[in-house]
Amino acid sequence: MTTASSKSRRERPSKPALSREWIVAETIKIVRDEGLEKATMRRVAQALDTGPASLYVYIANTTELHAAVLDELIGTVDLDRGSIPWRRRLDDVLAGYGSLLFAYPGLARSALVAYPHGPNAIRLYDLVLGLLLEAGTEADRAAWGVDLLLGYVTAIAAEHSEPVTDLDITAGREIDALFNALRSADAATAPHVAAHADALVSGTGGERVRWAIDVLLRGITATPIPPEVSDGR
Amino acid sequence: MTTASSKSRRERPSKPALSREWIVAETIKIVRDEGLEKATMRRVAQALDTGPASLYVYIANTTELHAAVLDELIGTVDLDRGSIPWRRRLDDVLAGYGSLLFAYPGLARSALVAYPHGPNAIRLYDLVLGLLLEAGTEADRAAWGVDLLLGYVTAIAAEHSEPVTDLDITAGREIDALFNALRSADAATAPHVAAHADALVSGTGGERVRWAIDVLLRGITATPIPPEVSDGR
DNA sequence: ACCTGAACACCGTTCAAGT
């Protein structure tokens, strides 16, 4: 017998054959434990006990690898509990997607550059679109609105999360730097900012996000799309 | 006389003393000609005829360098022509900022992660806030709305621009990949997407941006902020 | 006191050469 299990050389617990699925699974483990910035081709190859060149047989480049990881993780978040009001379910879905991106800021950043479009991302799209339709939103507006809602959540996660510069606690969030600048704005060059500094920096992140989603929903349902739009690209 | 001009060794047209300003100016030249991805510490140092270590005397790290470049470029875009209606001026300002970020996608991406907060960014904030107030928007909503409008423009520029992978024309925009995925969605797993695929992919980028700004403005003016928000963090 | 050469610790990607 020469099955894998009977082999005596077992340097690693087991070294399965390379495959796209296996590479992605191993990458997720690294992302979870050490952050996206550590999930490099070289690092993943090392974890899989091979050289980086081998990964290129299954994955075109680093961007594609990260996109595959994000789609896989989106699959774990799709929480759709029926029978509660649409608005509540929408908040839950956006919050779920948001916490995922908040937990992995690097993925939020990559989602902003490379639109998620794997099977799980499409399901998320479908879920949000369905809820907007359930709310009675006119179909064209709902269709364009999905992008706005998901894009907002992505952007806020990319912005408000820490840069994760290893252990540099002193760094602080970038938004604090902006708030400080707004607070100390010069009344001569920035009169409006100076006059409304308190309002500009007020509110917690959560309060602002809730308000922004209100703003988007109200705007989406109330704003007609132009009568003649070029269709399909 | 030993003034700089009388020196005979003049390997370069002139090699002024290093300074933060000079480093930023040289970096802008590289960004303009070759894109942000080429504006590395090493590359900038090379252009300034020195080693990378020397830059660290004036600039803390690459992120700070790129932020300084963005603020400098924002300074060139602040077009405020008075005497035309506020909405027109707002569109112009957002379009101006948007084209800047569209022209330098790398900067749009870095603006999403590191909030611009230099003097010129604050002036831009002030301009947009002033226009919202001029429109009669309640001050608290206007203050929170500025973030939303500028953030949207930044996100759209980061998303819709090409990855600029040197000369790889085949790459195509990421949004096309999403549109293809939406168009070929399976009616079984994504019924709403399948039913409204046309609407999901309709419209040009410009049409969608105009609609989105309408959505945001309508939402911002109509949505009250919560009565009690924690102030100033 | 100020500046920087050289090193440290990494990257992504390709391709010639092996099995």
Add this chain to the structure above:
DNA sequence: ACCTGAACACCGTTCAAGT
């Protein structure tokens, strides 16, 4: 036919050692 060692062409950042 499939896989990969080794190389190419880069990075950011630090610090010991020079002037």
